Amino acid sequence: MIFQDASIEEIEQLMKASKEAFKLYRKTPGKKKAVFLRAIAEEIEALGDTLLNLAKSETNLPIPRLVSERGRTLFQLRMFADLLEEGSWVDARLDYADLSRQPLPKPDLRKMLIPVGTVVVFGASNFPFAYSTAGGDTASALAAGCPVIVKGHPAHGGTSEMVAQAVLKAVEKTGMPDGVFAHVHGKNFEVGKALVLHPITKAVGFTGSFIGGKALFDLANQRQEPIPVFAEMGSVNPVILMPEKMKSEAGNIAKTYAASITVGVGQFCTNPGLIIGIENEDLLKFEEVLKEEIEKIAPEQMLNAGIYQNFEGKRTVVLAQEHVEVLAETLIERSAAIQGLPTIAKVKAEVFLNNPTLHQEVFGPFSLMVICKDLEQMQEVLSHLEGQLTATLMAIEAELQENPEISDTLRNICGRLIFNGVPTGVEVGFPMQHGGPFPASTDSRFGAVGPDAIKRFVRPASYQGFPENLLPDELKTDNPLNILRLVQGVWKK
């Protein structure tokens, strides 16, 4: 499907409408915003197979995966509705006046989180539902009380358009202000640039490549009024194979990882792209089983030609580096165009340490094994890694207790640290941190998954000496919303 890029005039109009909408929407009670979010979920559900089939045709993702991703999207919308209905997320803090305090009377002071204003969301290529038009960024911004303008990802413009229409229906049905949500197309970078540079924009959500995210981040910081860009830009998600664990489980771990590296044709930002082990018999066993498994995995179609070409290009570059070997490649031939070949490469630690090209993400069904001589060299490799979304320890407890620097180093460079698991599969919930130190994301103090993602689009605001009638309900003394608040230093409902 071909859509026209939004013009500068259209963007200007949508921005002005969002600014007007914000005046009403920021005062809309949480329970009403929850009704809106639930209505969006219903409208998307009502699109049924039409939406799924369109998304399949635009992304090559199989229907079961799309069904599950749609499920996650609906879940996220309802999760934020739950959060709003419960209400405590505004982090209210109250200290009452004490006029008798010496040397100065203490004022009445109350604080809560309030929305920042219009948020621009960039749809992601690899999550046409869950991180696109009505995905996590949009849901969290709308929940916060911010109007949203989505730039649909050009690779699935039809899907994005259809979901946008569902959101607009929900806006109408639930009586939300005009302009609270808008959707534009933009193949050209100028559209995204105009959205980020517009003075009405107050924050940006992005999931995608480092180059794309960093470009938006730089634009946003060059504005007269700089604004935050929450770009989740992926990482290589190192997996550390500790020797004691490998003694008994090398084969099983290899099987588990063959699946994790190739699930969804490796098109997840949490794909394990780096496997770090210590040279010995057990690692050879691991390599052998991994090779067997990878050779049996059929190549599958990637999201689109651009993603495929990028995968092939980066894979080729890595394999062409000096002293890099191919450990395994699928033996099954391509049955259609743009299928990514599952591939494992292998390199010695000293080579890895001296070649920055090998540290880069190859987005697709690819992983690089880094072979270390011993724990000391492994520690050296870890201390040279950049910021990561995740890091995984395959280990027994005792060897981590004996070598605390291993997990300490990883803890310091990643958002989520996994023990004996796989990084693929991102649980949506309060304790999830999806976001890590730069370059995994632009701001490691926030995450893009789970209810806490709402914190990206709010700021604390204090009221001093306000009479009850002029305070928002969240801050009234008798706590009419019955939310958890820090009152005079004590948490209570």
Next chain:
Amino acid sequence: MIFQDASIEEIEQLMKASKEAFKLYRKTPGKKKAVFLRAIAEEIEALGDTLLNLAKSETNLPIPRLVSERGRTLFQLRMFADLLEEGSWVDARLDYADLSRQPLPKPDLRKMLIPVGTVVVFGASNFPFAYSTAGGDTASALAAGCPVIVKGHPAHGGTSEMVAQAVLKAVEKTGMPDGVFAHVHGKNFEVGKALVLHPITKAVGFTGSFIGGKALFDLANQRQEPIPVFAEMGSVNPVILMPEKMKSEAGNIAKTYAASITVGVGQFCTNPGLIIGIENEDLLKFEEVLKEEIEKIAPEQMLNAGIYQNFEGKRTVVLAQEHVEVLAETLIERSAAIQGLPTIAKVKAEVFLNNPTLHQEVFGPFSLMVICKDLEQMQEVLSHLEGQLTATLMAIEAELQENPEISDTLRNICGRLIFNGVPTGVEVGFPMQHGGPFPASTDSRFGAVGPDAIKRFVRPASYQGFPENLLPDELKTDNPLNILRLVQGVWKK
């Protein structure tokens, strides 16, 4: 006192030491960090009058003000110690595994806040204790678990040096790792630049001018790894005189504001620099009383020659603008050098709206009155204001209820909204938001005052599938620290 600027080699050495210190300090239990913070307070107290007299000689601040600022500094250090001892600030969130969940088992996932690494703090000229060497930025960063390198403000290098020695004594006495705190001098911008650009630095705290803060912010964003700069850059803190309130209280409000504008020679970032009223008899009464009061207030010495020259320069520029009148100036002559003259200027709203020079802060005992024809024009003025630390409404309840757009507009541009009070006097506590939309600060999602200031220097980190023994105490199932946590969606101890 003259101190040598730190050399690039010294900075390199201190940075490396801070990196090593971080490996130990980030694992130091909260209760031990609390002992350290309390020891810093004790060491500062032990400096007694020697410190106060030195600070007086370097800043011209009177002893009672310095006593009170020292009190605030000690209070802040102990407040963070309390926060660490209580422990719940890490915002722990736990969801237990559910292996029977369909279609996929649910992993065990736990999250808490962890420190980001070395923090560089720039001492402030106007708070030699509370926002300098061992002030709020340093205390919150050390509480978070981050090593700190302070660049002392050159205007009070001796005071800064003396406080730094006290902190280093506390480091030694409480057995904290070498390198957890360092102090450098730097008159030259190159020192600050080298500190911000150093790859080991992970965040920056700054309180001062817009030009200084913005320069550091830009440097930090041009790094290969961009880092956050929390710069609190001041504002004009608009005060809105609503007509009904003015009917009965014009005179009293004028008296209150004459004091607020001139307290501390106006050298507070919350100084009311803009007073917006509606042209009528009551406003004339306000002007008359304000004039009488200001004329009686003696000029006092400003912090240093640079601050004085800056005040004089900006005051002169504003007074030289077309259609700007002087409403009041002190009648008392200067008794010493660098004394700032209390001054009130006055301008019509239409002139103010069309002259950006009049929107700028004049740091010192100065305020500009903006005279509006009616509420509509007042609303127009408000909608053209930039981001502010504070905004103040002098009003009766009914007139705010009848004109909700007035407080809505102010709420959207400021950090702290005050009802019938003065913005000077920043209460230190949980409900305080000291920080506002740009250009008041570089990141309105955080504040520099109160326990929540710790959030600037931490990031959320998840543990997935970890065994009890390898989890930090904050995340262990049996909650050995007895902190408030969100467990399976329910807040509990």
